[in-house]
Amino acid sequence: MVVVRSKCKTGIEGLDNILGGGIPRGNTVLLSGPCGSGKTTLGMEFLVNGAKMDENSVFISVTEPSSKVITNLRGFEFFDENLIKKERLYLLDMVSLYARLGMEKKDYKIQEIDPLINIMEDIVKKLKVKRLVIDSITAIAHQLESRVRIREFVFNLGKTLSDAGCTSLLISEVAPTGAWGMTPGVTYSAYGVEEAIADGIILLGAIERKGYMLRTLHVVKMRGTMHSLAKYILDLTPNGVVLVPLLKWGAESG
Amino acid sequence: MADVDKEIVQKLKDINRYETNLILPAVNNYFKSIQGIMSYLVTKKGMGGVYVSATRPSKAIMSRLGSEINLDDVFFVDAVSYMVEGVPPPSGNVIFVESPTMLEMMMTKTEVQLKKVKSANKFVLFDSINALAVYNNENILSEFIHVLVNNLSGKEIYSFILSVSEQTSEKISSMLKMVCDNTVELGGE
Ligand SMILES: Nc1ncnc2c1ncn2[C@@H]1O[C@H](COP(=O)(O)OP(=O)(O)OP(=O)(O)O)[C@@H](O)[C@H]1O
Ligand SMILES: [Mg+2]
Numbered sequence: 001m002v003v004v005r006s007k008c009k010t011g012i013e014g015l016d017n018i019l020g021g022g023i024p025r026g027n028t029v030l031l032s033g034p035c036g037s038g039k040t041t042l043g044m045e046f047l048v049n050g051a052k053m054d055e056n057s058v059f060i061s062v063t064e065p066s067s068k069v070i071t072n073l074r075g076f077e078f079f080d081e082n083l084i085k086k087e088r089l090y091l092l093d094m095v096s097l098y099a100r101l102g103m104e105k106k107d108y109k110i111q112e113i114d115p116l117i118n119i120m121e122d123i124v125k126k127l128k129v130k131r132l133v134i135d136s137i138t139a140i141a142h143q144l145e146s147r148v149r150i151r152e153f154v155f156n157l158g159k160t161l162s163d164a165g166c167t168s169l170l171i172s173e174v175a176p177t178g179a180w181g182m183t184p185g186v187t188y189s190a191y192g193v194e195e196a197i198a199d200g201i202i203l204l205g206a207i208e209r210k211g212y213m214l215r216t217l218h219v220v221k222m223r224g225t226m227h228s229l230a231k232y233i234l235d236l237t238p239n240g241v242v243l244v245p246l247l248k249w250g251a252e253s254g
Numbered sequence: 255m256a257d258v259d260k261e262i263v264q265k266l267k268d269i270n271r272y273e274t275n276l277i278l279p280a281v282n283n284y285f286k287s288i289q290g291i292m293s294y295l296v297t298k299k300g301m302g303g304v305y306v307s308a309t310r311p312s313k314a315i316m317s318r319l320g321s322e323i324n325l326d327d328v329f330f331v332d333a334v335s336y337m338v339e340g341v342p343p344p345s346g347n348v349i350f351v352e353s354p355t356m357l358e359m360m361m362t363k364t365e366v367q368l369k370k371v372k373s374a375n376k377f378v379l380f381d382s383i384n385a386l387a388v389y390n391n392e393n394i395l396s397e398f399i400h401v402l403v404n405n406l407s408g409k410e411i412y413s414f415i416l417s418v419s420e421q422t423s424e425k426i427s428s429m430l431k432m433v434c435d436n437t438v439e440l441g442g443e
Contacts, residue, residue, distance in 0.1 A: 210355045235362035239369060242362040245401055249394035250357065 011049025014243025024224030033204030051088035055130035276434035302327030302373030329367035383417035
């Protein structure tokens with residue numbers, strides 16, 4: 001018998017269609033792309049839409065203070081500040097994470113994997129989190145110094161989140177190779193180990209057409225569901241992400 | 255003028271939601287056709303909608319239509335202003351697409367604009383396929399027509415795709431007729 005896994009609707013219409021309804025619940029998904037490709041926006045919309053459906057949603061900002069995150073969010077029409085007041089949407093940064101650990105930033109060494117995982121587990125359980133975005137996993141991996149430790153971290157984190165029934169997007173920054181896009185199948189993360197452990201990979205990129213850049217999205221893998229393998233054009237609008245099929249005759253520059 | 259208007263009323267009276275109507279005006283009544291269609295949809299039927307302009311800057315269309323038709327609930331996607339006048343000044347009802355080669359963006363921006371329409375009955379008028387042929391080859395244009403019609407017919411709206419008969423190639427013309435639900439030829443009598 002085929003067991004159909006319950007889906008976590010991203011609420012981004014085009015993406016849910018690509019994914020056959022949404023992300024299978026409990027999946028840890030790598031959201032990869034070069035800078036400016038729309039990772040943070042897509043991640044945020046996923047959380048805000050979840051919060052609107054009464055699912056507790058948490059954004060962990062590793063590189064920016066949450067005050068800056070919220071300022072950017074106010075530029076989007078999909079954002080509703082009441083979601084924060086109603087404690088459906090939480091925007092956390094490293095300072096608030098350290099505070100939960102009872103530490104000041106200067107005392108804390110991120111090289112210690114276990115406390116970091118414990119604190120994320122603690123947040124997910126206490127706040128009954130159904131959706132989590134970490135922006136970015138690359139910034140954490142950068143401080144873990146070795147591939148073995150990165151692998152261990154991502155593996156343990158994925159297991160912890162999935163056991164808690166939380167659907168997660170781990171944002172991964174990839175250095176552009178060539179013209180802001182990259183050759184699929186080469187690497188989807190800065191350290192090349194994150195993708196092996198993830199249940200899914202959503203890859204953002206860009207193509208050039210007659211001197212203009214167009215943002216793209218395609219789902220490389222997604223355990224637990226059938227999905228489209230086609231490339232889509234991604235448009236970042238004030239209403240959030242809008243997707244349409246990429247015209248294949250215009251996929252190459254020139 | 256009255257003739258084209260009468261013809262439009264006659265030919266558009268049976269249009270349905272979820273269907274795509276191909277409008278083929280003759281070159282000499284192109285603008286009269288647009289005027290007639292817009293006045294039928296907006297003034298007579300009380301619809302609001304999205305006007306995608308790939309032929310002329312939205313500003314020019316607004317100033318020519320605006321004297322007779324109330325455009326408060328009409329939102330524009332403009333794919334020509336960047337080409338003809340550089341960075342256009344921001345305008346409340348208009349979203350600009352930088353180049354008529356960014357065909358997919360015309361669809362995403364149409365989606366954004368449709369959300370702003372308040373009227374219960376909504377339309378999309380795509381003006382025009384023949385103008386896009388100047389910047390795009392037949393292969394990508396055919397593919398675009400396919401995706402566009404698919405995209406529009408999934409929505410609860412009245413859709414119109416315009417292409418001037420004399421300026422539409424054989425291949426594009428048969429593609430349009432194949433994928434659209436109805437074909438309306440105007441003028442050329
Ligand atoms: N309010 C807005 N409306 C529409 N587009 C916006 C808005 N704010 C930002 N953008 C677009 O979104 C882009 C940035 O997207 P985003 O921050 O999601 O990318 P990112 O992949 O997270 O980038 P980075 O790697 O730098 O973190 C900007 O370059 C801009 O084009
Ligand atoms: Mg970002």
